[in-house]
Amino acid sequence: MEMLSAKNVDYIYQSKYQKVQALKDVSCSFEAGTFYAIIGHSGSGKTTLLSVLAGLGTPVRGSVYVGETPLDEIGQERHRRENVSLIYQGFHLFPTLTVLENVMYPMQIVKRSQKEAAARARELLASVGLKKEQEKKFPAMLSGGEQQRVAIARALSSSAKVILADEPTGNLDTENGKVVIGLLKQLVAEKNYCVIVVTHDLDIAAQADVVYRMTDGKLDREERAV
């Protein structure tokens, strides 16, 4: 089932001094229960594509669709709240909130009760392998791998079934990187999530069901994982 797609998308970064076309006529589609990898050189437009798919940027041409519905109709904010979750290379946890509070945050945005949010957050933290005593710690007190697990738990706390991960293992050692990818793959396999990972790491790409290659703003689907 096609969950998310982009059709003929152009995207231009426009600053005061220059204009850069980051995406050129990009079309792609993503289905539930599939693990995707987007690979390419630095500056090729991978992260831009991810942000456009997340509704963080608006294409100058073409559209992003959720199922059959164009993103314009859904609205970008609602799309990010309900349809997609983001995981970053730099984790981007709130440093002054505890682990538990970080995971509860998306649920508080959609006004879930405190009690319900706390229970769900604990459940998610346990599911990514974090111990109970780590709930009250601040992110800086955790290792990188643990922080990324918290970020995954936070991504899972919303109702979204598409996870957009931008270099999720970029700041992790090999061991922790494997754990994180393992967790993401588990979500695809067991919970029918659609996971799209932007990565330089060919090992991760090799584990993907589908690989897209981005070259100078153009996207090509590779038939097999590299």
Add this chain to the structure above:
Amino acid sequence: MGNSIKQLFRTPFKLVLFLILLAAGTALLMVGAALWMKSAQQLKKMEEIFTTIGTVTQKETQTATYDQWDAALQEYVHWTYPAYDTVLPESVLEFEGAEYLKGPEKRPYYGALLQDCERTPINAEEYNFYLIIEFSPVEDCIPTQPVLVDIKKVLWGDARGSKTLWFCDHFTENPAPLEAGKTYIAGLQYQANTHPDVQIPSGLEFTPWLRPESTQTDGQGVRLDSDMNMPDGVRWEEVTDGFYETARGKGWLSLVERQALFEDILPVLPTESCSLLPSFHKREATVSAGREISEEEFQSGALACMVPEDFAKHNSLEVGDSLQLPLFFANYRTSPGFTFGYNFGAIDFSLANTQGDVYPVFWDAAYEIVGIYRYQGPNPDQAHISELGRDTVIIPSKSVQASDEQNIADFGPMLAYTTSFQIPNGSVAAFDSAFQKSGAGEFLEISYDDNGYEQIAENLRQTGSIAALLCMAGMLSAMIIILLLLYFFIVKQKKRTAIERGLGMSRRQCRVSLIGGIMGLAVVAVVLGSGVGLLAANQMESLGNEQESAYSTEFSSWVTEEANGDLASRLATEGAALPLAAGISAFLLLFTLTLSVILVNRNLKTEPILLLSQREE
């Protein structure tokens, strides 16, 4: 917003630092603003309380000498007196650059015939030292020395039962002889006997002084001739058969009538404003019941009057009562204080017109008593230079709608107690400069009295300047602290906004999330600072109010402690008002909110992906 506040509290050092700094800046601003407001209020109040007047005196052209024979010394005594070539009109005060609030006015005073009222008694025990009598010498004599005469008839005055008195034509070098058996008439004043060769049991001699005459002048002050006037040097004359049928005899009877009338005269002082009267200006005279005649009443010439407390008590008059004032003469030379003093009275003009008749009433109206005033002066030594005398009734000048030109009993130059004007506070230097430039200073002398306004106002202006500096420093520091606060809690939180947006927060939610915490902190700091500032300002104000009597007595020329106490209480301001604190708080919070919205909006304009991805593509 809960998360936003929670995140603020997780950085307690920054939180407390900004809280203290912002509260301190606000308190400084509050104190400065309160002091500034106070000094502005006091300056405004001073404008209402203080007046600046000038009193005008025409300079004498020369000092004239008057030689008067002294029978006791057997020589002439030389007296000097100011002489004027001409009596200048008050229009000479209308020179270029002269800006008056009121006046200039040269006040006459009117005499009103008492109607159903009594004068209050004079303080002096022996006031009546004039007598008009018919007398006959015990023997033929020339009255160059006191001679014993029999009192034939007391026409006016109180001889205290005496049948004789010692008569001396003290001020005439060669008086006519007196013949025993003949009757003479004279208007006498008594004085201590100074003749070394004559022993008088009572120690008093009686000298002829009063005589029939008219001092009437025209509107320009020129003395009018009268057939009734006696030749120079003649002060008494023989009463022959049919004497009282002659013009001179009628003149003497008229004098008797007029002297008797003096005790039934109520002095009436017309003015454009009470503030033009030096006694009111100096607070020697203050309203004790009712009110002053209002500006409107002065302007419209309403039939309103103010009476002195003693007179009101003596005649059981109250505010709202009516007082009939039939005015029959005008005196443009002196003041009621000169003729009708509290301790003294000098009758130096005649109530007769050139025909020898008592002046006819020229204006008669019933005035409503709107106020009763208490007069705490004058100093007995200065009684003659006060514009207020015993029982002086004050009325608006414009209420007298009939001309007094045919009833001018005396006329003289402008004097400090008859001529004054009011100018704007603080304009003495400019006015005086224009006055000197006009050349009028050659023949006029002006004394200014602002009751210490210039010095007090200068002090207040200095306080105001310091307060303004304090206020600006407070404002500047509060704004800088707010800018720093916003820099750390908004500008530096761009990434947080981006994360929140990535999590699906709407722009509105992002604004509320960031601004909520900041505003919470700002509200607490600003309210705390305003409160502390308000308390400090009130504390300083109450200390200031306690000390204000010091500058009042130091600088104010208001003569009485009561008046100075009144000044202090009238200048005292109310405590720094809550609205000011509320205004300052609202301003700072609005400033914080506006700037926060602008900065958060700038944060929201940045593409989140640029902030969240470590590389920019």
